[in-house]
Amino acid sequence: MPLPKAELHLHIEGTLEPELAFALAARNGVTLPFKDTEELRRAYDFRDLQSFLDLYYGLMAVLRTEDDFAELADAYLTRAAAQGVRHAEIFFDPQAHTARGVPIGTVIEGLATALDAAERRHGVSTRLIMCFLRDQSADSALETLESAKPHLHRITAVGLDSAEAGNPPSKFREVYEAAAALGLRKVAHAGEEGPAAYVREALDVLGVERIDHGLRCMEDPELVERLARERVPLTLCPLSNLRLRVIDLLEEHPLARMMDAGLFCTVNSDDPAYFGGYVGDTFHAVREALGLSEDRLRELARNSFEASFLEDDEERRARLIAEVDAYDFGVELQE
Ligand SMILES: [Zn+2]
Numbered sequence: 001m002p003l004p005k006a007e008l009h010l011h012i013e014g015t016l017e018p019e020l021a022f023a024l025a026a027r028n029g030v031t032l033p034f035k036d037t038e039e040l041r042r043a044y045d046f047r048d049l050q051s052f053l054d055l056y057y058g059l060m061a062v063l064r065t066e067d068d069f070a071e072l073a074d075a076y077l078t079r080a081a082a083q084g085v086r087h088a089e090i091f092f093d094p095q096a097h098t099a100r101g102v103p104i105g106t107v108i109e110g111l112a113t114a115l116d117a118a119e120r121r122h123g124v125s126t127r128l129i130m131c132f133l134r135d136q137s138a139d140s141a142l143e144t145l146e147s148a149k150p151h152l153h154r155i156t157a158v159g160l161d162s163a164e165a166g167n168p169p170s171k172f173r174e175v176y177e178a179a180a181a182l183g184l185r186k187v188a189h190a191g192e193e194g195p196a197a198y199v200r201e202a203l204d205v206l207g208v209e210r211i212d213h214g215l216r217c218m219e220d221p222e223l224v225e226r227l228a229r230e231r232v233p234l235t236l237c238p239l240s241n242l243r244l245r246v247i248d249l250l251e252e253h254p255l256a257r258m259m260d261a262g263l264f265c266t267v268n269s270d271d272p273a274y275f276g277g278y279v280g281d282t283f284h285a286v287r288e289a290l291g292l293s294e295d296r297l298r299e300l301a302r303n304s305f306e307a308s309f310l311e312d313d314e315e316r317r318a319r320l321i322a323e324v325d326a327y328d329f330g331v332e333l334q335e
Contacts, residue, residue, distance in 0.1 A: 032059070132175060191217050
């Protein structure tokens with residue numbers, strides 16, 4: 001049995017495996033610019049964030065109906081549950097779909113169909129986080145929030161993702177204030193490709209509760225000290241950093257140094273279909289590459305539940321943390 005964990009940094013669009021992409025393309029009459037799944041997999045050799053984003057948004061053309069989104073989410077939950085995920089807070093990018101003529105209600109209600117059944121079918125509790133594309137305008141983000149209003153009961157928080165460089169958090173101050181007024185919680189990607197200063201802005205200008213990625217905080221000792229003191233969760237994605245060339249080797253990933261510095265770290269998969277592994281694979285990879293002890297792995301798993309938005313179900317949170325504390329790594333090694 002794998003170590004129980006929560007996944008807090010997962011883009012549902014980034015779970016689109018080549019096989020499902022081709023199946024949905026056939027169903028929806030969409031022609032993909034790839035001969036087969038093999039040729040598509042070969043296109044996953046990214047130079048940087050932008051080259052990934054180009055392919056990522058291109059492939060989304062196959063997602064058109066509520067059933068497509070439900071199938072996508074259910075496929076993720078099946079894989080995640082098999083790797084020990086017991087709670088998942090799932091990002092989605094409405095603008096990437098509305099720009100193609102897919103209504104926001106189709107996206108949200110499709111995902112919700114799979115999420116509503118997730119606890120029964122997979123033993124995974126879920127929350128939905130609506131992300132704004134930071135390379136789009138602040139007005140577009142505001143329009144997106146407005147159009148999501150009929151579906152707000154499905155959404156727990158807002159987030160900020162896509163191309164970071166040149167798109168500082170402060171650009172989205174107004175939409176984050178509006179989201180908070182609607183009772184939504186707040187997270188944002190910061191300090192992945194962008195500088196440590198963007199992490200400060202996300203905290204001070206947007207008032208986020210978690211930083212997605214944030215590893216570039218390590219360039220700013222004062223910020224590290226503050227993040228540790230305020231126990232701000234960081235949702236790190238080591239395999240993503242490797243595939244997008246934020247680091248050259250997994251052995252160079254700052255995760256262990258960040259934990260040594262007292263930072264509140266979690267490990268996640270980001271866009272697992274594209275980055276070579278789901279969250280259990282990621283735990284295995286960092287354990288190998290960084291020589292993490294069982295205590296460190298347990299700390300990461302415990303952190304994932306502590307940092308999750310489970311305030312409305314503290315009983316479940318406590319039960320899951322107790323499972324982490326009682327977890328026997330010997331069992332896993334014998335498998
Ligand atoms: Zn991400």
